[in-house]
Amino acid sequence: MTNSWTDIKNTDLVVVMGGNAAEAHPCGFKWVTEAKAHRGAKLIVVDPRYTRTASVSDYYAPIRQGTDIAFLNGVMKYCIDNDRVQWEYTKAFTNAAYLVKDGFGYKDGLFTGYDAEKRDYDRSTWDYVIGDDGFVVTDPTLQHPRCVWNLLKEHLAPYTPEMVERICGTPKEKFLRVAEMISECSTPTKTMTSMYALGWTQHSHGSQNIRAMAMLQLILGNIGVRGGGMNALRGHSNIQGLTDLGLMSHLLTGYLTAPTEKDEDFETYMSTRQFKPLRPGQTSYWQNYRKFMVSFQKAMWGDAARADNDWAFNYLAKLDVPSYDVLRVFELMHAGKVNGYLCQGFNPLLAFPNRAKNTKALSNLKWLVTMDPLETETARFWENHGDFNPVDTASIQTEVIQLPTTCFAEEDGSLTNSGRWLQWHWAGGTPPGEAKHDTYIIAQIFLRMRELYRTEGGAFPDPILNLSWDYADENEPTAEELAREINGRALSDVMDPADPTKVLVPAGKQVVNFSQLRDDGSTMSGCWIYSGCFNEQGNNMARRDNHDPDDTGTYLGWTFAWPLNRRTLYNRASADLEGKPWDPSRKLLEWDGAKWTGYDIPDIAPTAKPGDVGPFIMNQEGTARLFTRGMMRDGPFPAHMEPFESPVANVFNLKMRGNPVSRIFEDDAKQLGLSDEFPYAATSYRLTEHFHFWTKHNRVNAALQPEFFVEISEELAQERGITNGGWVRVWSKRGEVKAKAVVTKRIRPLICDGKPVHVVGIPLHWGFTGSAKKGFGPNSLVPFVGDANIETPESKAFLVNIEPSTPPKDKEGIA
Amino acid sequence: MNIDLSRRSFLKLAGAGVVATSVGAMGFGESEAAEIAHVRAFKLKTTTETRNTCPYCSVACGVIIYSKGDSRKGETADIVHIEGDADHPTNRGTLCPKGAALKDFVKSPTRLQHPMLRKPGSDTFERISWDDALDRIARLMKDDRDANLLAANAKGIPVNRWTTVGMLAASATTNETAWATFKFAKSLGIVGFDNQARV
Amino acid sequence: MPRSNDVQPEDTIHRGPPVTVGRYGPGKRLNHWITASCLILLLLSGLSMFHPSLFFLTDLFGGGQNTRMLHPWIGVVLFLSFFIFFAQLWRANLPNRTDAQWVSQIGDVVNGHEERLPEIGKYNAGQKFIFWGMAFFIIVLIVSGIIIWEQYFGEATPIDVRRIAVLTHSVSAVLIILLFILHVYAAIWTRGTLRAMTRGSVTGGWAWRHHRKWLKELAGRGRIDPAE
């Protein structure tokens, strides 16, 4: 989220698209109802299904899953055509005026430089015109035909209301009503918030869905302001935290990136990351990359990370591919190239696409270790449950070790919510049986391995032997110790740059925040963006002052938000070029002539003059990007792409399938279905009564939504002779599930490109363990292909067929 | 943990209107009160409160855990109830159907109690001690790393890449656990390392 | 002499003096008293749930919960035993012409001027009325009772049906109680009647006075036990 949950009450228009806030985030959705009740805000829902969010909306428009880009491009076009643009904001705070290299273009659904063999673009032309001064050439008048703004208008031209209806199946008048309501938020005194989640990410073009809305929000001037922003609702309680902390294949902590084989040494690595400003006087905060990186290496390897050994740069694994994401790992596992797997609080058997492939992959493992508070299907993937898990147990040679862990109620620590608040919590219960904390388990495995390396030696032991592990009890580091390490401290006295004689931070003291980190090895910090969470003032994540002066919804005294306790990102953009708030009634920051003051922590230097420094300090431009240069593999502008399995062809390029640059493995390509065999457009989603595969273990939630079902329209039920509450079989090219049918008016057929498209809704939540009735997950049907930029599987749009059926059978002897 | 805050605001009950039923309690003696005890006994009486946050979605609602016994005093703490924290700015005491039933998640019959081992080809899990389990895992991992770590690439550049063992981290663990897990996995050179954010 | 349904197997004249007439065999008497005691128990338990002022009666059954639990079961027993009784006696209670006559002269009945009445078979119209009334209300009560028997049939019928059933049940209960009072009273007022259900026989005079037609039919058919 760029903003926070409590900030949503400041909005005038909520657009829920690519998400279902009322069902997946009910208590956050409270702030939508507050905005409606107290600001007269309106709520728009655009979704293939009439969801529980739609049930309290002011306006609902249906859309075919996977066509959001066309819809949003259509809205952008509508706003531009009708002069509903926040011009001052767009000109000053985006790269609209920047000139783009000749040669860049878009034709037949493809940008310039496409190589069908490599399934990749040559992105060299996707860039700005750089002047002799090393800065981008701009045309503030937006007259130049090659400026981003005019290229954007050109790119959006095809997305007429008629085209939107043709692609999305959204009736023209409904689309126009939505576009009209959205366009009203182009005035500085009206703002709109976008609430989205996996309805946008789980597509082969997920990143572009989000970009499209971000661009719309930018031209409406809604980024950085109260009640505005791009708000990713996020799934798990700490999915934000684990991403911030870089628990991903291609990341280090704080969005420092993992080195690749190209980064032969530390300097080469740094050379491509310390971005210089592209416009005069801009901050380009990544110029400080080296400070954060060195402090990170010191946090990892302490004294073993020295200037003379490149700060132990070679201890880090270097990637030979963009990432070893879960799809790639399961592909390797399936091919027998993975021997062991550790699965901490994760249920991949039901979470990853193509369950049959997952089962085969897990069966190829020599060993599997699971750590979880609960039974999981993954830990028991080898157990036969009749139709629910039809495996030949005896033939599965995988050794499985299942370790019981504590849960939230039995441990101290912090979780980062989607508003970037790091909130500390305390243990309130005694763990059951022999359950242990994850930190204990990790520490134990690490210490035992380190001991083996000490005694036996082995392959490149240095990173293990030298990993800094100085905790009071190395067998079980405490949450506080780890939190202090994340915040960082001075390893030797840190001097004040202004006055080299003055000690800023004495050796051994916690740094106040990342502004005190150094690149000379005198500081360490596990995760620079979290620095400030636990400094000499104490544990700021445990702060509980819930006062909110003037009801702005910022709550600066409540816990800690990264970075620097900032609650709204890009908040400088809430004020105009003179530093006056666009909307005085929604003031966030204000330039008092000498410095920025207001309700939030400014995200530019407090004394940076309004005219000089742009709000988007993480960008080299200092502005937001309507055109992303070569930073995204599938295009600098969002272009309509169909899902890999779609009931209709791509109207821009009939031969193009899915995202032209998405990686898809050979066997998985063979397992893609076509609409003649699988005529119905399926989508997967969560229900409000359940949380993923956890609450089926809970008797209460199991009673509230007991059994697996699929949702279809009355029309489709009629067409296939399906009765409400009866059993159906749903199958795709990859597998089948059996479910109860819920026949509903909430799903209606859409007319896309002249033909009716029936939607089949498939909730997750059921498996073969727990209190609820045994069932299946949609992943049995989902294709094994992901987003071109971050490899999130396309779980939201795929093809199935459906027919009346009989109940699934459990293993013999089980009722 | 700022329990006082709720104590103070308890007096503000008037605002909720239930003040009429909450003030001017009639002075019944214990025995008499028991005899005329009418409504169900208040089940949170003399329980221990602990501030926590909901482990489900990332709204991260504040909750209060009510337990018999106080783990901070070294006692066994048996959780008897979990309810929304009225002092929390985001949820203001409210909870969704999942959060409201957290007690039965913590106390679910399928909570794991002991380390278990499934031998190759076996159709059941059998108990195993923590020590045996952890030693076994360390051994399996070390042997595989020694056998399959790619220390350097063809050009002789150190790459310290271990692709034959992968790990998934739980995005419901704390940041602190995550940091420990990160150090562990990245120092070993595990590149097949991801969390739920990807899916 | 036309044969009527009035004569049951055990109806026999015992040569006197004094002459006695067997009216009910042991089976019928047992049956009658089971039914009677059930009716009394139902009356007590029913009334306890009928009006708060009578709730104290639940103590007789060991409290409200037990009363609620027992009442329907007693009802089932009564239903069964009464209808065994019914099967044996319904013919003898079929109405005939003299019944109309009897009713038209109800004044003479009440004032005991039976000499002015036609000769009566085994049962007079009043007895028949009670017999059929009992049968009717017992059926109504068992049906409505089952509908409101929460323990087994709680949600078996729609709420409206259950509401009507509960009213029907209590109204017919009141009426059957009135019937019951009439029955008991008549048996006591008409002296010499009770022994029919105790000893099983009545005196010849009683039969002569109240059911002469029946007595004559017995005599005429020679239903007189042989001389020693």
Place this chain on the structure above:
Amino acid sequence: MDSPRTAVSNPPVQPMESNLTQRDLVRRSATSELPPPDRQLTPVAKLIDVSKCIGCKACQSACIEWNDTFPDIEENVGVYTNPHDLTENMFTLMRFTEWVNPETDNLEWLIRKDGCMHCADPGCLKACPSPGAIVQYSNGIVDFIHENCIGCGYCVKGCPFNIPRISKVDHRAYKCTLCSDRVAMGQGPACAKACPTQAIVFGTKDDMKKHADERIADLKSRGYANAGLYDPPGVGGTHVMYVLHHNDKPHIYADLPDDPKISAVIEVWKGVTKYTGLAAMGLAAAGAILHGLFGKANRVEPEDEVSAEKLVEEAEDLREGA
């Protein structure tokens, strides 16, 4: 600036006196003379704003947890309403209705939280034959005192909303208590505290009516001309009220009665029948006894016996003659 919230504070854990006692009773089932309460509590109410409800079932979840009930894990029968009906283990239930508005042809997903309405004129209490099994406090809460319940099910028939359910296990009646145990400690009901959007709020009935007026104004501004408050006079008003977007036709919300009253059948049963019944039975009994005492009994005269003997002899002779 935020909407009123049920929970302005967290529940107390320090020992406190209960504030709902027998001294606060204004009605007690099957009890004629009840001492007048020595104080009048401010009437409270739960307001359910159907237009704010997202049907998440948090209220059901919170209800189960607070009251420690164990609803069955049933099957899916093609609807979202689970369990499928109120039970002795499910005091409140989200009822889902897919309704196409004939005026706009738009689908409206009507979601109503069903449960005890805490009528000012409680049919259950009137129907109850067991003294003190059902009580009404001066703040409006209608509560079941299970120790006194005999499980007859009269309350179910007496209830205009068909709410109470009889346990098959302990044969006692159960329903929403409005969390009387929480209210007695100055807390709102569990469902109201949990409700994510605060579609359920709890406070004094006056405050709730004021709040309802604001909500209704907002709804009218959004085109719901018939938005209104459901506080049915037929049962003397209720202490659980609804804000409905279509208050002109409550029945579209899963058969919410348009004008609920205690069923006429029940009124007759608990009224006329009881009194005339008792009178009739009393009179009959008394009449019988009096007539027995003073009226002349119908005795068998000696000549009757003689006549009988004659008859027997004649019959005998007839036989021998033959």
